[in-house]
Amino acid sequence: MSDRYGDSTRAVKAVSSQPIPGEPVGPGPVLASAFHLSEDEGSEANTYGRGSNPSWHRLEAALAQLEDAAAALTFGSGMAAITAALRVTAKPGSVLVVPADGYYQVRRYATESLAPLGVTIREVSSEQIYQAAEEADVVLAETPTNPALDVVDLHRLGQICRRRGARLLVDNTTATPLGQQPLSLGADLVVASATKALSGHSDLLAGYAAGSHPELMAALERERLLSGAILGSFEAWLVSRSLGSVGLRFERQCQNALALATALHRHPRIRSVRYPGLPDDPSYAVAVAQMRRFGGLVSVELADAAAVHDLVRRSELLVASTSFGGIHTSVDRRARWGDPVADGFARISAGIEDTDDVVADVLAALES
Numbered sequence: 031m032s033d034r035y036g037d038s039t040r041a042v043k044a045v046s047s048q049p050i051p052g053e054p055v056g057p058g059p060v061l062a063s064a065f066h067l068s069e070d071e072g073s074e075a076n077t078y079g080r081g082s083n084p085s086w087h088r089l090e091a092a093l094a095q096l097e098d099a100a101a102a103l104t105f106g107s108g109m110a111a112i113t114a115a116l117r118v119t120a121k122p123g124s125v126l127v128v129p130a131d132g133y134y135q136v137r138r139y140a141t142e143s144l145a146p147l148g149v150t151i152r153e154v155s156s157e158q159i160y161q162a163a164e165e166a167d168v169v170l171a172e173t174p175t176n177p178a179l180d181v182v183d184l185h186r187l188g189q190i191c192r193r194r195g196a197r198l199l200v201d202n203t204t205a206t207p208l209g210q211q212p213l214s215l216g217a218d219l220v221v222a223s224a225t226k227a228l229s230g231h232s233d234l235l236a237g238y239a240a241g242s243h244p245e246l247m248a249a250l251e252r253e254r255l256l257s258g259a260i261l262g263s264f265e266a267w268l269v270s271r272s273l274g275s276v277g278l279r280f281e282r283q284c285q286n287a288l289a290l291a292t293a294l295h296r297h298p299r300i301r302s303v304r305y306p307g308l309p310d311d312p313s314y315a316v317a318v319a320q321m322r323r324f325g326g327l328v329s330v331e332l333a334d335a336a337a338v339h340d341l342v343r344r345s346e347l348l349v350a351s352t353s354f355g356g357i358h359t360s361v362d363r364r365a366r367w368g369d370p371v372a373d374g375f376a377r378i379s380a381g382i383e384d385t386d387d388v389v390a391d392v393l394a395a396l397e398s
Contacts, residue, residue: 037208038277044092045273059267060084081255085263089270090238096207096273097220099240101247103254104266108203108223110259111237113139115221116170117257118249119197122148124167130155131180132172132201134369156180163190163198171217172201173210174313177364177377179304179329181313184320188216197246208280209323218243219250226355227326229272230279234265279357279382283326286359286380286388291328293389299337299396301374304329327354332374338363341376345395347388354379359388 035043047057063079076082086104093102105111116139120126128140130153140151154162156175159182163169169191173182184200191198200212203222212220222228224236241247254260261269284307291305306317307324317324332338342350342361351360352367359381365373381388 036277037281040096041208041277042274044095045088045270047088056271057088059263061263079263080258080260083260083263083266085266085270086261089261089266089273092270092273093207093224093238094240097202097213097240098207098211099213099220100242100244102238102240103247103250104224104261104269105237105239105254106259106261107235108221108225108237109135109139111221111223111239112136112170112199112201113143114250114253114257114259115199115219115239116140116144116168118246118253119168119199119219120144120149121167125150125152125165127152127154127159127162127166127169129153129159129170129172129175131175131178131370132170133176134367136170136172136201156182160187160190163187163196164194166191166194166196168197168199170199170201172204173212174204174306174317174325174327176204176327177329177362177369177371177375179204179306179313179325179327181306181317181321183316184212184215184217191218192216204325204327205321205323206276206280206325208277209284209325210321213240213242215320219246224269225353227280227283228276228355229269230276230355230357231272232351232353232356232358234268236261236265236269280323280326282382282385283355283380284323286383286385287326287328287378288324289385289389290378290380290392293393294328294330297393297396299332301331301333326380328378328380330376330378331372332376335363335365335373337374338376341392341395344398345391347381347383347391348378348395351379357382359383359392 065076090102171182199219200217202220219241221239294300305328306313349360352362360379362377
């Protein structure tokens with residue numbers, strides 16, 4: 031389907047229901063924890079809400095289509111998906127590589143929960159990940175990284191992992207499946223937060239894992255069943271409903287991000303700008319080679335923390351928020367969360383406002 035249609039068409043078709051006369055065009059959530067049992071005790075029909083739900087199945091089928099995967103599994107959050115994947119792949123005695131410049135909570139989980147079990151944790155930067163993969167059993171890559179927006183060469187990294195026999199997990203939250211297809215570049219598993227651009231309305235938590243190795247997906251499904259890290263059926267329905275418009279939303283977010291990055295590039299009040307879609311960005315060459323779109327995030331550095339707060343306060347459109355991917359353009363000063371960045375470093379998540387309006391608003395807030 032990805033070769034035949036554009037992103038919006040793919041997204042709409044992915045969440046379309048079967049054309050059964052008399053049935054809803056868009057089915058609602060299945061709000062059930064218990065189901066009528068079949069007399070066939072070997073039946074794979076829904077039995078209990080922690081193990082299965084039709085609302086998950088519809089969403090998982092859509093996510094698998096968008097990621098070009100054989101299967102997908104939903105979780106209660108992106109963090110639940112990532113930690114489940116790490117528990118399944120990183121066994122005691124193994125070496126796990128995690129990004130030092132990626133989402134900070136993943137590093138905390140690895141050091142606080144996996145290291146005590148005998149997993150050797152190596153935190154490395156995007157530049158160091160290739161060398162580290164040569165001696166790893168499991169590699170978790172985040173690309174573009176959050177919040178620095180460095181891009182990891184997944185084809186190169188995948189080749190290293192295959193030679194080594196290591197598992198490659200890729201966090202695709204920032205790029206989304208509309209911007210990047212990690213499985214086609216050598217990843218064994220994609221993990222992501224659907225809380226961000228895929229659901230896109232800043233009103234739910236959701237995560238997923240997608241892949242094409244049956245034994246790996248079966249192990250993940252078993253881990254979800256036993257840990258209980260499930261997605262609520264109503265939230266699953268909300269994500270499914272949102273996926274139908276993700277092509278339009280993400281296209282505008284990427285357009286606005288590029289416009290903002292271009293406008294802020296070499297602005298006298300901005301010390302630096304990172305966006306993979308800028309031709310002179312350090313990650314541009316790799317991004318062009320493996321990404322279809324460059325994402326809705328722009329990273330900038332202002333003079334200090336006060337300058338970031340002033341930018342939001344003087345703006346009429348910007349909101350201060352630590353999540354990203356919503357319809358509003360938001361700003362998050364990352365040093366407040368312990369990221370190893372300057373006090374004036376801010377991550378801007380482009381919303382779906384009119385491009386000229388959001389650029390003009392940010393420039394006016396900087397000048398005022």
